[in-house]
Amino acid sequence: MRIQTLCIVGVGLIGGSIGLAVKSRGLADRVIGVGRRPEALDRALGVGAIDAAFPGITEAVHEADLAIFCTPVTAIVEQVLAAAPACRPGTLLTDAGSAKAVIVRTLESRLPKDLNFVGAHPLAGSERSGPEHASANLFQNKVAVVTRTAKTDSCSLERISALWSALGARVHVMNPEEHDSALAMTSHLPHVVSAALVGVLPPDLADFTATGFRDTTRIASGDPALWTGIFLQNRQALLAAVSCLGNRLREFRTALDAGDGAAIKSLLEQARKVRDALGNRD
């Protein structure tokens, strides 16, 4: 994996961490950043996540042999299509969005033939945002999903997989719909549940929350606009996941209603077994 000029569109926590990780590993000759907000670009320059800042996407992607879009999922399709005419033939385009099917399927059908797009999603992040929280090791030992469809160029797929491996991630290749179903259960559903739980807390009970409540609801501090975009792009899979959780909650209610200790204990034992197997590694 050798990059001449890497262009990072969106230098927040993920974009900034990609810049730091690429630079610390010497994977690119030059890393340039593009962003809507000048202060974020300045901070990204300040922490050394990028070598140069560009105000506009088209000027920046024209310099790049690889461009990675780390903007909100709802912005990616439009930005990639707007950038495409400015790209040199053969420029490889990718992203880091948390939902994949809409982005990958739309771009594969609409991009010019001389540009390849491969979707990606590193399963890393935090309720914090901004390049000031970026880390060169954010992706170390994390999973990065790289998407493959019938239209995906195999050489491009290999390059994007190699990039994420080089950043320390464990790469899973799957199709965009498989990704979206999986993440609906492992990421988007927990966000809904966390927000629902803290959302129904009566204000006068705040003082009666302890570490358990706080851990269970920590992710509800995430950016509402970002998560709304993710939910909308993955709403069918998320609806299925919410239904699935609703069924399990109904089992708890039935057992509670009947005072059925054996049924409650069995539900809790199954949950503990699954949870203990996950461990607490980051």
Next chain:
Amino acid sequence: MRIQTLCIVGVGLIGGSIGLAVKSRGLADRVIGVGRRPEALDRALGVGAIDAAFPGITEAVHEADLAIFCTPVTAIVEQVLAAAPACRPGTLLTDAGSAKAVIVRTLESRLPKDLNFVGAHPLAGSERSGPEHASANLFQNKVAVVTRTAKTDSCSLERISALWSALGARVHVMNPEEHDSALAMTSHLPHVVSAALVGVLPPDLADFTATGFRDTTRIASGDPALWTGIFLQNRQALLAAVSCLGNRLREFRTALDAGDGAAIKSLLEQARKVRDALGNRD
């Protein structure tokens, strides 16, 4: 608050931490422990949580002017009633159970007149258990609920409140039913939700969980038997709390189903506002 002999029944994480906290603050002349499992008593002696270990409750409470029951909620009523005949008149009895109404109402109606019971519940703990995880500062800046009913002796209430204040806790006095409704929302519901979430995770998706999933489900590692007991003692309030969460999940489903971004964002914004106000203090 001056104790001659404090008897701790059940020297796990909570009982052990009470012993360490009382001893480190010099609040009692002597701390004795009782437990079902000799190895837990040995560990409690080893970490210095108790000065002496007793195999039987009756022998131990006979020595005490204050006895605190830190056993599972389902065991407390029976143990207190069994211990009562061995207590000297005026011995003050209390507990640290996570559900209060069943325990307090039953004991207030069944204990001999010369013994006072005051319910208590420190909102501290962890998914870890055992005296080896005990800490003298476990209760520092945490809330401790102390219960008051029409039958509660006011002098005993003051002594138990003073004990928890001396251990560093912020004391809230309320009736047992208020406690149980509050904790249904802030502790028992999060446990149900956490267990439901990890319980519906398809095994092949374990590798696609990241820190968000792990935080949201951490408490599902708690002891299933302990939590079953808590749920059964508080099942009416917990059923109401589960219903309340179910209604909020339905609002999410309706908004997702309609692709209503404004409604989704509004739900997430309200949740973030409440969550941010809670902070991350322990």
